[in-house]
Amino acid sequence: MHEAGFLSVVAAHHDFTLWSSTLSNMTFMATPLFDLSGRVAVVSGAAQGIGRSMATALAEAGADLMLADINIAGAQCTAAELSGLGRRAIPVKCDMSDTAQVQALFEQVDVEFGRIDFLGNVAGAALRRDTLDLSPDDVMAMLQRLVVARFFACQQAARRMVAQGRGSIVNIGSIGGVSALGRGLTAYGMAMGGVVQMTRELSTEFCGRGVRVNCILPAQIWNPGLEGRSKADPTLIDTWLRGIPCGRFGQPDDIKGLSVLLASDASAFITGALIPLDGGCLAMNAGSTAGPVV
Numbered sequence: 001m002h003e004a005g006f007l008s009v010v011a012a013h014h015d016f017t018l019w020s021s022t023l024s025n026m027t028f029m030a031t032p033l034f035d036l037s038g039r040v041a042v043v044s045g046a047a048q049g050i051g052r053s054m055a056t057a058l059a060e061a062g063a064d065l066m067l068a069d070i071n072i073a074g075a076q077c078t079a080a081e082l083s084g085l086g087r088r089a090i091p092v093k094c095d096m097s098d099t100a101q102v103q104a105l106f107e108q109v110d111v112e113f114g115r116i117d118f119l120g121n122v123a124g125a126a127l128r129r130d131t132l133d134l135s136p137d138d139v140m141a142m143l144q145r146l147v148v149a150r151f152f153a154c155q156q157a158a159r160r161m162v163a164q165g166r167g168s169i170v171n172i173g174s175i176g177g178v179s180a181l182g183r184g185l186t187a188y189g190m191a192m193g194g195v196v197q198m199t200r201e202l203s204t205e206f207c208g209r210g211v212r213v214n215c216i217l218p219a220q221i222w223n224p225g226l227e228g229r230s231k232a233d234p235t236l237i238d239t240w241l242r243g244i245p246c247g248r249f250g251q252p253d254d255i256k257g258l259s260v261l262l263a264s265d266a267s268a269f270i271t272g273a274l275i276p277l278d279g280g281c282l283a284m285n286a287g288s289t290a291g292p293v294v
């Protein structure tokens with residue numbers, strides 16, 4: 001690797017460390033507006049990454065939780081940590097792309113908690129494949145995993161929330177749902193476009209019945225996928241960083257503030273919103289350069 005590339009890898013990792021420790025030392029101010037005491041949240045993909053951080057933020061703000069993941073050991077680990085905060089946190093093994101399992105998950109919520117105030121629809125892996133080699137089955141699998149699965153969870157949650165007269169749903173989308181990512185992510189982008197439009201439809205349909213539906217659009221939040229690809233090709237770090245005006249990768253804990261905001265009464269008038277969580281990625285034109293005039 002050339003020297004400039006190496007230095008920015010080091011700088012990027014330095015930023016990770018600094019930012020991670022800043023985020024993990026943050027505590028939420030317990031103002032009534034953001035207080036989630038007595039609320040019940042279901043978060044999928046809660047074993048690691050964005051789902052785990054979202055669940056942690058909600059628990060720190062007072063919520064009890066159902067933690068769904070195909071990785072039950074990871075979900076149990078998250079639950080043990082959140083129980084340490086004094087919350088009820090129940091880990092459940094659930095493949096969110098299997099409607100029977102998702103229905104059983106919500107039936108368990110009925111039994112354990114008797115209500116649901118928040119759904120964090122996070123789980124769902126991407127597919128990267130050269131578009132010339134994509135099969136119709138690949139595309140269908142992505143649509144099933146990201147759009148149909150998220151829709152079914154929204155519907156299960158919304159039936160209960162509408163009956164209660166209140167609730168908040170957050171779908172995790174991607175900036176790839178509103179702009180093109182390239183690099184073999186066509187089916188993923190198509191599916192995330194569906195998640196974006198589904199959010200708008202559901203928010204419009206449910207807003208008169210007390211249920212808000214919003215969509216967070218993350219990008220470049222460090223995860224095992226990015227780590228694996230950067231190990232295989234270290235020059236990718238520079239390429240990615242050039243597209244992030246903030247000059248660093250996101251960390252899963254970057255989801256914490258938005259999670260509490262959107263789950264709480266502080267966002268009572270926010271629905272149908274698409275909120276990028278991307279260090280400025282989406283705002284920057286591809287021909288731009290991050291930073292002031294030099």
Ligand SMILES: NC(=O)c1ccc[n+]([C@@H]2O[C@H](COP(=O)([O-])OP(=O)(O)OC[C@H]3O[C@@H](n4cnc5c(N)ncnc54)[C@H](O)[C@@H]3O)[C@@H](O)[C@H]2O)c1
Binds near residue numbers: 048172175222223
């Ligand atoms: N990381 C990013 O930059 C980024 C950008 C855009 C969108 N997203 C989306 O955010 C979500 C979470 O991303 P992450 O970076 O935290 O990923 P991650 O791989 O770190 O974590 C994903 C979690 O979801 C679980 N999971 C995967 N498929 C599941 C299924 N079918 N049922 C239940 N659990 C399942 C995994 O076991 C894991 O615990 C994904 O939907 C991803 O597409 C992430």
